[in-house]
Amino acid sequence: MKHRVLAAISLGVFTLAGSAWADEDDWSGLYKGLDILDGSIDYLSISRTDAETYELRIIPSVISLCQTGRGWIVADGVLNDEGNMLRQNGRVFCEGEQPNDVPDRVLSREKETGIIRYGATDDKRPLVYHKVSSD
Numbered sequence: 610m611k612h613r614v615l616a617a618i619s620l621g622v623f624t625l626a627g628s629a630w631a632d633e634d635d636w637s638g639l640y641k642g643l644d645i646l647d648g649s650i651d652y653l654s655i656s657r658t659d660a661e662t663y664e665l666r667i668i669p670s671v672i673s674l675c676q677t678g679r680g681w682i683v684a685d686g687v688l689n690d691e692g693n694m695l696r697q698n699g700r701v702f703c704e705g706e707q708p709n710d711v712p713d714r715v716l717s718r719e720k721e722t723g724i725i726r727y728g729a730t731d732d733k734r735p736l737v738y739h740k741v742s743s744d
Contacts, residue, residue: 635718635720635723636655636657636663636686636688636694636718637655637656637657637663637743638654638655638740638741638742638743638744639652639653639654639740639741639742639744640652640653640654640655640725640738640739640740640741641653641738641739641741642736642737642738642739643737644669644671644673644729644736645734645735646673646729646732646734647671647673648671649669649670649671649672650669650670651667651668651669651670651736651738652666652667652668652669653665653666653667653668653725653738654666654667654668655686655694658685661687661688662685662686662687663685663686663687663694664683664684664685664686665682665683665684665685665686665696665699666681666682666683667681667682667684668681669681672701672703673731674701674703674709674711674730674731675701675703675704675706676703676705676706677703677704677705677706679703679704680701680702680703680704680706681701681702682699682700682701682702682711682730683699683700683702684696684697684698684699684700684711685697685698685699686716689715692718693715693716693717693718694715694716694717694718695713695714695715695716696713696714696715696716696727697713699711699712699713699714699730701730711730712730714727714728714730715727722739723739723740724737724738724739724740725737725738725740726738
């Protein structure tokens, strides 16, 4: 009986710890969105790089930050105390141009739907991304 109680307690502790980790891992994946300014289809890739940071890649079909309209953004992501992700150390890489820094942004994720929202880099217009893959 004593062993069953200890086993149940251990299982409960590991389940709680695992669910907290899983909630953070819910950020990881591939997301797709539509930019209302230029009509581009945007892809947002979020992958965990270590226990506390993520790598973010934003790849639009057209990017208004680039003269050619072709490019992508790479940044670090860190979860804050409110459960949102801070996009920081971002750089835009435009075809045929030198990389440039982009402002930090805060991404929020709806727990029920997994939808990510944040303000665009150039004018903070709302961008909405739907998760299409967890890989």
